[in-house]
Amino acid sequence: MDKEIIHKFIVNALSEDVGDGDHTSLSTIEAGTQGKAKLLVKDTGILAGVELALEIFREVDPNLKVTVFLNDGAEVKPKDIALEVEGDAQAILKAERLVLNCMQRMSGIATTTHQIVDLLKGTNTKVLDTRKTTPGLRYLEKWAVRIGGGVNHRFGLYDMILIKDNHVDYSGGIRQAIENANKYLADTGKKLAIEIEVRNLEELEQVLQTGNVNRILIDNFNFDQLRQAVAMIQGRYITEASGGITIDNIRDYADCGVDYVSVGALTHSVKSLDLSLKAVKL
Known part of the structure; x- marks a missing residue:
């Protein structure tokens, strides 16, 4: 505390x-x-x-x-x-x-977090929260996730670089976004992990060719695509699945072999x- x-x-x-x-x-x-x-x-x-x-x-x-x-x-x-x-x-x-x-x-x-943790037993997948929190209550809500057995993702915009679809589009593409992020860290001397979101297997391939990230966020993939993505990554990067994940299907996402599943509903819809x-x- x-x-x-x-x-x-x-x-x-x-x-x-x-x-x-x-x-x-x-x-x-x-x-x-x-x-x-x-x-x-x-x-x-x-x-x-x-x-x-x-x-x-x-x-x-x-x-x-x-x-x-x-x-x-x-x-x-x-x-x-x-x-x-x-x-x-x-x-x-x-x-x-x-x-x-x-x-x-x-x-x-x-x-709610505890219910999901129970559903994930027997897998190597852990549940993450997101920044979809109540303004002013983020610390308390993320604290509650930990009490329930979940894992906190980044706390805010300042403690991790998470390159999402809008960042990719504004910066001119996957490679440019990753190169820009790494240059920023080199210029500022900051020690921050870099995660990048991919929307399809083509973007994933670009990330794998570029490298220089710590985690890959696999967003809105169906189960077949997610299993294929995990196979392509081959354990070289931490993997996280997001998008459309609920209590009813979270075990299916975990069975695809990702390290983490992120669930915004942990803090915004309980x-x-x-x-x-x-x-x-x-």
């Missing part, structure tokens, strides 16, 4: 939610009232965001006492209790929605896991 990123996120999220005060709690609950609440699981899946919840409670009120019963990555079912928090009732309610919003979203992502925070009388 990158505490600097997490701290900035929590401060911004609380500012968005609380504004100049939680006036409902301030107006109805006497200052200093002590309370306890338990975080209830209402769905089946993989729990994620517990470590983040601890940071949120700590930011809202360092005096809140949190007891964790289930950790990140735990398989959960309805009626499970993930954690209990005790202390100032107003502080508990101030933190409530942010904790739930984050944990529900992260747990949904971890659950169903949140149902959780709630319920007050407990002291």
Whole structure:
């Protein structure tokens, strides 16, 4: 966990939610009232965001006492209790929605990722996330992918060179794009991996003739073409398949022999896991 990123996120999220005060709690609950609440699981899946919840409670009120019963990555079912928090009732309610919003979203992502990881058992293929994330929540969403057993692709535009179809077209072709990328790295002294997307076997052949890349993204190939592409590459480069990959067909893609499959739906189309925070009388 990158505490600097997490701290900035929590401060911004609380500012968005609380504004100049939680006036409902301030107006109805006497200052200093002590309370306890338990975080209830209402769905089946993989729990994620517990470590983040601890940071949120700590930011809202360092005096809140949190007891964790289930950790990140735990398989959960309805009626499970993930954690209990005790202390100032107003502080508990101030933190409530942010904790739930984050944990529900992260747990949904971890659950979907875990389902895919299970489907890939027995193959050498791993599932990757993408940059198709919610603005401002990328760190949390990619964290949830890891909790679910998946692998993070690049975090942003700055930590890898990924030459996609538009880059190829704008630069004048496969060879020119690869040569431009390598020259840029030589000129700047940056140490970045280069991945290039291919749309057909002809483009793949151009990449193989040019070389000087680390990974090949095989996009929107059917299964026969994908198997042929893997055979052409012969293990010389890391292979990644993308485009139209779902839970229903991901095992078929893996059986074609690619190293990775990337699934944007891990972070852009998941169903949140149902959780709630319920007050407990002291």
